[in-house]
Amino acid sequence: MIELIEVTKIYRGQQVPAVDRLSMKIEKGETCIFVGPSGCGKSTTLRMINRMIEPTSGTVLIDGQDVRQSDPDRLRMGIGYVIQQIGLLPHRTVAENIAIVPRLYGWPKEKISQRVDELLALVGLDPATTRHKYPAQLSGGQMQRVGVARAMAVDPPVMLMDEPFGAVDPVVRNYLQDEFLRLQREMKKTICFVTHDINEAIKMGDKIAIFNQGRLVQYGTPYEILTRPANDFVRDFIGYDRAVKLLSLFPVEKLVQRRAVTVTRPEWARAGEKVADQRAAGCFMLDEAGRPAAFAPAGALAGTDWERQLEQGREALVQATTLLRDALSLMLELGRDCLGVLDGEQPAGVITLEEIRQYTCRKEGGL
Numbered sequence: 001m002i003e004l005i006e007v008t009k010i011y012r013g014q015q016v017p018a019v020d021r022l023s024m025k026i027e028k029g030e031t032c033i034f035v036g037p038s039g040c041g042k043s044t045t046l047r048m049i050n051r052m053i054e055p056t057s058g059t060v061l062i063d064g065q066d067v068r069q070s071d072p073d074r075l076r077m078g079i080g081y082v083i084q085q086i087g088l089l090p091h092r093t094v095a096e097n098i099a100i101v102p103r104l105y106g107w108p109k110e111k112i113s114q115r116v117d118e119l120l121a122l123v124g125l126d127p128a129t130t131r132h133k134y135p136a137q138l139s140g141g142q143m144q145r146v147g148v149a150r151a152m153a154v155d156p157p158v159m160l161m162d163e164p165f166g167a168v169d170p171v172v173r174n175y176l177q178d179e180f181l182r183l184q185r186e187m188k189k190t191i192c193f194v195t196h197d198i199n200e201a202i203k204m205g206d207k208i209a210i211f212n213q214g215r216l217v218q219y220g221t222p223y224e225i226l227t228r229p230a231n232d233f234v235r236d237f238i239g240y241d242r243a244v245k246l247l248s249l250f251p252v253e254k255l256v257q258r259r260a261v262t263v264t265r266p267e268w269a270r271a272g273e274k275v276a277d278q279r280a281a282g283c284f285m286l287d288e289a290g291r292p293a294a295f296a297p298a299g300a301l302a303g304t305d306w307e308r309q310l311e312q313g314r315e316a317l318v319q320a321t322t323l324l325r326d327a328l329s330l331m332l333e334l335g336r337d338c339l340g341v342l343d344g345e346q347p348a349g350v351i352t353l354e355e356i357r358q359y360t361c362r363k364e365g366g367l
Helices: 042-049 072-077 094-098 100-104 109-122 140-151 170-187 198-204 222-227 232-238 242-249 265-277 306-313 324-334 353-364
Strands: 002-009 019-026 031-035 057-062 079-083 158-162 190-195 207-212 215-220 282-286 292-297 317-319 338-343 346-352
Touching: 002 042, 019 042, 019 215, 031 042, 031 198, 042 057, 042 158, 042 190, 042 207, 072 079, 079 140, 094 100, 094 109, 094 140, 100 109, 109 140, 140 170, 170 198, 190 198, 198 222, 198 242, 207 222, 207 232, 215 222, 215 232, 222 232, 222 242, 232 242, 242 324, 242 353, 265 282, 282 306, 282 338, 292 306, 292 317, 292 338, 292 346, 317 324, 324 338, 324 353, 346 353
Parallel strands: 031 190, 031 207, 079 158, 158 190, 317 338
Antiparallel strands: 002 019, 002 057, 207 215, 282 292, 338 346
């Protein structure tokens, strides 16, 4: 979908290229993350794709077409673009900001209005209460979501995102990342995404391109980057916790193997016996409707009452889709060595700290 062939950018008055003979290919529907230290060429590369910056030499192709053969304004109208500062026009409402490109395309008012409402709902904002507000009336996270909606207004096949979540606090940033991953599973856009945060790159990317001093140092999947760093620069940039970062690539269901044991309140007195008979790591405590309400580890069953264990075990449940990294973090936070795993509202099994440790050790053999 996007291909860069020997692309070089040398700014006037400089001898060292900002981007040096860059060649890479981004497949249709992929999210490719550009990551590296400040001044490494990642944002320059992004802006050469939509001709906000013209390359000194080389070729940029989108869907096989040389971007230099397209009118720059028309090219940019067909590419979604999201930046850290968001760039919403302060004197226009949310709806008017989202409608900018559809209006340039000459869409009828009814179609534009319908599209605005669709996009606001898609990014998790209520159209009825949001469309008439001005940017100053929104939170930083809401403005960022409006920026994403505006970039998707005419359903562009390509989206360029330059530090889109860098200006919000960590809690909002994590929420926006999760929301964007959800949207991308539905949209299947071809996305180039600039960040300086390797953890964000690992979480968000199908592919990661690591830049240093204008050159592409390594290009591959997050797993390839983590397990086979190309050189010391990549190794140092990733950090010494590569094994832990690797846990962010896999869901809990990968390690769920133990049988799920369920216990109702009338059965609580025999819970320890039931767990021992099935050699389980603990039990799911079911509410009156038969749904898992908490998880109690085997070692905590003797001599404790139902209410106490129910209160202590409410947070010790994760979904099968939860990342191993997050499950490990929850175990450490709760001071537990196992968690109950759910598939929706159904017990799926148990994951233990020891299983995560063994898995990490196996992966460390390739690090």
